[in-house]
Structures are given as C-alpha cells and as structure tokens.
Amino acid sequence: MYVLAVLSVLHLCCSSPATSQDWPLDCTARKTIPYHSDNGRLFREDDVWNYTTVILREDLGLIVLGTRGVIYALDINNINTKKASVKWDVTDTQQTECTYKGKDQEIDCQNYIRILHTIEDGRIFVCGTNAFNPMCDYMNYTEGQLILQNDQEDGKGKCPFDPFQRFSSVWVEGELYSATSMNFLGSEPVVMRGSPEPIRTEFKTSWLNEPNFVFMDHIPEGANSPTGDDDKVYLFFSETAVEYDFYHKLAVSRVARVCKGDLGGQRTLQRKWTSFVKARLECPVLESQLPYLVQDVFRLCPDDDWNSCIFYAVFTPQMDSSDYSAVCAYSMHDIQQVFTEGKFKTPVTVETSFVKWVMFSGDLPTPRPGACIDAEAREQGIQSSLDLPDKTLQFIRDRPLMDQAVQPISSRPLLVKKGAWFLRIVVAPVAALDGATYPVMFIGTDSGSVLKAVDYPADNAADTFIIEEVQLFQSSNAIKILRLSESTGHLLVGSEVGIVQMPLSSCGRYKSCADCVLARDPYCAWDLTSGQCTAISSAQTQAKRKLIQNLQDGDTSLCPPSEKAKMINTSFVMGSNVKLKCELISNLAEATWYRGDNQLAPSDKHHISRDSLVIPNAGSDDAGMYTCWSTEGIAGHVHRRQEAEFKLTLGTEDPIAPQARSASKGLVGLQVLVVFLSLMLGILVGWNFYKGHFPLPCMQKQRQSSIEDSQADVPGVLEPLHCTEDKTTAPAGNSNNNHTDLANTVPVDGHATEESSI
Structure with a gap:
C-alpha cells in the first residue's frame, strides 16, 4: 500500500503544480539541439x-x-x-x-x-x-x-x-581526503585523510551503511572566523538509512563533515574522526514519500566568500517507475545550522531486540560532540581533538546522525523535469547587461545530453528556465563528468566513449531579435549594429554597440519589427487532403491558425497539430488565406509571431500522392526504357537486313540474278528491296545456286558486290 501511495503521487506531470507547493513550471527546454558534430569538439582515440x-x-x-x-x-x-x-x-x-x-x-x-x-x-x-x-x-x-x-x-x-x-x-x-572502499569487495566504506598517520571513519553501519559517495570539497571556515573555528571538509553521499522502519532497504541522501584539524581521540576513537557528523539531505519532489537520491553536487561561492556558498545538487528517484529528476540548492548557512545547533538521533532498543532511532532529548556533553576545536574549547584547555573528554567522544561514536534534515533553499527544488535522469551538474556565474549575476546550470543526463538552465529570482515563486538541451553523445552514452573552463568559455563533457569541449554560449543559434531575447540566455544579446545575436563578452569589446537583453521578462518590445512571413501559393483539387506546414522555433511555443481573421479550432474539418494544419477532403469553400502564428509564454508574458502564410486556391489537376507520384515516375522510366530498347532492336534488325545477313525471299531471287549477271562479266549490285511475290519456280538444276562459291566480297559505295571464281 505504501508503494502504491507513492506511485499515485509520481504520476503527476512536471508541468502541473502540486496543490501544496508552487513547483517550477518550465520543465521543458525552450530549444532542443539534436546530435551533431558541430555541437562541440570531440576527442577520443581508438581502443581507449x-x-x-x-x-x-x-x-x-x-x-x-x-x-x-x-x-x-x-x-x-x-x-x-x-x-x-x-x-x-x-x-x-x-x-x-x-x-x-x-x-x-x-x-x-x-x-x-x-x-x-x-x-x-x-x-x-x-x-x-x-x-x-x-x-x-x-x-x-x-x-x-x-x-x-x-x-x-x-x-x-x-x-x-x-x-x-x-x-x-x-x-x-x-x-588527500578520500571517500571510497578499503577492500576489493566494496564492503568496508571509509572516509579517510591519508596523512602519515591516517584518520578514518569507524566500520559501523551507524557511520556509513552501503554508501554511494558523490562529492567532497574543502570549505575554509577558519579564515577570519570570529570564533576561531576550523576549516571543514564536506561530503555528499547516499546510503541505506538506519533510522527508518521499512520492509526493505530504503536509501536516503546525506551531507557529512569533518574538521581539517581533527587528530582523532587519545583513547576513544584513536585515529578515527572525532568530528564526523552527518544529516539527511532533503529534496522534496512532487510530494514523493520515497526520498530522492543525490547524484552530483557543485559548490558555488560568490565573491569567494565561503559564507555565501551554495551547493547545487541533482537528484534522481530510487524507483525505476519514476522518470523525474530534480535540482535542489542548499545554503552554507542552513547546513551549518543543522550541525552546530541541531539535535542528534540516538538508537533505542525496543522489544525483540529491534533498534529504533529517535531524537536525543538529554543533555549534551561539553564540548559539543562533533564540533571543531574553536576559541571557546581552547579556553577550556582543549587544544586539539586529542584533548577531548571520553564522554564527548563516546557520544559522537554512537550518535553521528543529526535528527534534523537539511532543507533546500525556499524548501523546494529549483527544477523538476520529466525525462532523462540528471547525473552531473556544474554552475557558472554570468554577469548580464542589467548588472546582475545569474547562476547558469549545465546538467548532464543519462541520455548523453546537456541542459542549460538559469535560476532567475522571483517573488515567492521558482523561475528556473531551461534555455536549451544539447545532444552531445548518442543516447546510450551517459555523461559521467562535467568541468567548467570559464577562462576559455568551454564546458568539458566526458563519457565512456569520448570527451567533448562545448562552448558555454552558442548565440548564433538565434536568428532573429525576438528569438535571441526570448532565449533569456545571460551569455547572449541582440546586437542592433550587426543585426545578429552575439555573446556579450565579445560585443562589449567593441564600442558604441547597442545590445538588447531582457532576462527577467523576455521583453521583445525593443526589437525591430520582425519580417512578415513570405506568402506561399498552394493549390489543391476537390476531395484531396491539404497539409499546411508551420515550423516553430521554440518548444514552448504553440501554433495558432487563422483563416482570414477567424481563428481555427481543432475539429473534424481542421486537424491542428504542433507543426501543421490538415484539411481533410478539401472543397471549394476551403480556399482562402491561412496564417500560422506562434504563441510563446515567457515569465507571464505572451509573445506572438507570424510564422507562415498560405494562399490556398482550387486547382484543376488531380493531386498525386507521394507514393503514387513515386510509382508513376518509375512507370514512366520503364516505358522510356522499353521504347528505347525496341527502337535499338528495330535498327539492329534493319541494319542486318540491309547488309544481307538476314535475306528475304525476294532478295534471294535478286541475289540469284546478280550471280547470273556476274557470270556474264557484268558486275552485280544489289538493288534496293522492292519485294513482290514471285510465283515462278526455279528449275531443279538451279536449286543450289545460292551455294555458289564466291571468292571475294568487296564493298562498293556501302553495298556488297560478289565476284565469282574464275
């Protein structure tokens, strides 16, 4: 029943907001760029x-x-x-x-x-x-x-x-700080610092329970800290939960941390972390009751200030029946607050020796378990973790799990999308023309594509916009790594079969001012001087350039008037099916068809799809002017553009279906071939008759007469054939005259003469 309840929630479409939360709505990429070699430079070598x-x-x-x-x-x-x-x-x-x-x-x-x-x-x-x-x-x-x-x-x-x-x-x-396994079976997970005297985690399920390590990074929290705090290393992973009573293994996402100066305990936790604490990481997706699992994390610290760091994470479901993915963001402050002020969970043994994890409500030992050595601890004579009392060490050894979960910013995902699963993420801060800096997310999927999305701040609502989805590999090649090279303006995308260097911006894809502005790409703006969509960085190097960019609303009012679509004359015959094409440049646009000034609605008479209008069994009353308009909603604003115009007239010739036209062309070709071969055969036969290779009966007599003339020393030349029926019967003695031995045959004026033997 529990699983059924979960499935009943997950069937909701990502474009439909949940009743209790304002979910991100624009989960469809505005443009889809199919696989092509021009999408980026590919490096690979054979057998590698x-x-x-x-x-x-x-x-x-x-x-x-x-x-x-x-x-x-x-x-x-x-x-x-x-x-x-x-x-x-x-x-x-x-x-x-x-x-x-x-x-x-x-x-x-x-x-x-x-x-x-x-x-x-x-x-x-x-x-x-x-x-x-x-x-x-x-x-x-x-x-x-x-x-x-x-x-x-x-x-x-x-x-x-x-x-x-x-x-x-x-x-x-x-x-080196690492999170991996200590044996080839993978059954001894460890988080370790590989110094001359390594410090590592305990081999206990309460510390690490079948983990999947995802991301690790160093945060310099000790820099200019008013409390004399220590630097920390944060770890993101998923593992089998010990705190939930479930009939099979349930995985959850975690964030953990250790202190950089941790030296282990003196007696308890010798050469083990004394500061290892972990908390559940929440990313609520469409009210799903099964936790989503973290797949990758990227840290972005504006102005290199660790206090402002944000961790962007991608999540996928732990049930194959769901095909949603999500992006959640977490602030450094919220993570710190859970670890420094939150309560701990503690194991409690209940009947039948079952262990249940509940919130610890007793008094905490001093110093606080899991805390780094700070100025307050030093005042108590505790200079390093070796000086920590056993009571503090025993507590954190048995209770490394926090009771409170880390919630995402605004308690909701930045993005929820149905389709290919999100696997990797990197984020680049981009300065736009309005003076603000926007985080541009590049998300790698298990189908070999990269999504480019931007989180635009909005009042009490999520406004994460997917600019485009670019296919870099064939669909079977999942993306395994993403790396940013902001100095060169490229994204490195690795898979099993190769690595691609993709430009962070491809402004040339936008051919009109409206298309460029509606893309809401912080990297791009429409240049009125050159009449093209160009990268801001390159445009700013040239003086006196007037650029148009509107990221918040996608306002195209400053764009020059768009050119009217060229009218296409189309004729049809009575009773035929007429199809009028209308290609939209945006996945977010919808086609609206008009006949004259009247908008057409889908009906038996007018079949309207995303890219065409079909008029079945067209009649004379269907002739007229038809126009297709694209309607695209961006940030609450509607933008209209004429995409096509047709003049439909009644013709006189029967239409030929593509298949029939193809068959007709083939039949005509065959007929031409037969006529050509027949003509060649006739010429060949006529030439042989003309040469005498196939003599006709009338020619036999003429040949006999010619031989007789030759015997009379008169040269014989074959006369042109004027055959008439010869009813004269040759004498019996002359029956073999056709076999007379001719010594020589000499051509004369293109004709053959026969000279008898002497």
Missing part, C-alpha cells in the same frame, strides 16, 4: 575508453585527462590538439591475479585513472584502480612530455578498487 577524470591546468594551458590505461595532456583551447600522453597499463601478472578475485580480465582488470589532483609543487597526484589493486603516483609535465615518476604508493583507502564504484576525493594543503 572511460574519459571520466579531468583537471584543468590553466597555468600550463592544459586539460589533463585520465582514461583507461592512458593519461593525456590536451590543449586547453582546442581539445583536439594532443600535446602529450603517457600509458599506465597493468602487467599480465596483475591481470591474472585480478581474475583470481572473480573479475573480468578485459573490463575490470585494467587500470582506470580515477584521481588527478594538482599539488603544491605543481606536480600531479594520480591514482588508478590498477586491476583491483589501487596504486598512486606523481606526474610531471616537462618539455612537452607527461612523465610518471614511478614513485608508486599504496592506493587503498584513496582510490577505489572497482572502476565503476562511486567515490570522491579532494586535495587540501598537502593531504
């Missing part, structure tokens, strides 16, 4: 797979790309230019040992590059799965070459064993 690990080295002008067994250095301005590469393969012995673990030799037992981090001295820290035996190394880019130092170290706890297992890592001041 898994283009999913990328870092940008703008100081070197490089994109460093990790794949299966190969690391590439590509030109940051043109990904098709390969500057260097280095192989890191596994040996035959390593592959054999990997197969002993029950893994596939050709797929699993390879070296998938999973970690690339730039470290303080300019080198690159790199780790690979190494045939289910993870290893790490250091790499230099010197004199145009990528060089592995072969100074390998154990990668357990840093890099995953399984190349297809989710993990995350971040490099912070000479130390």
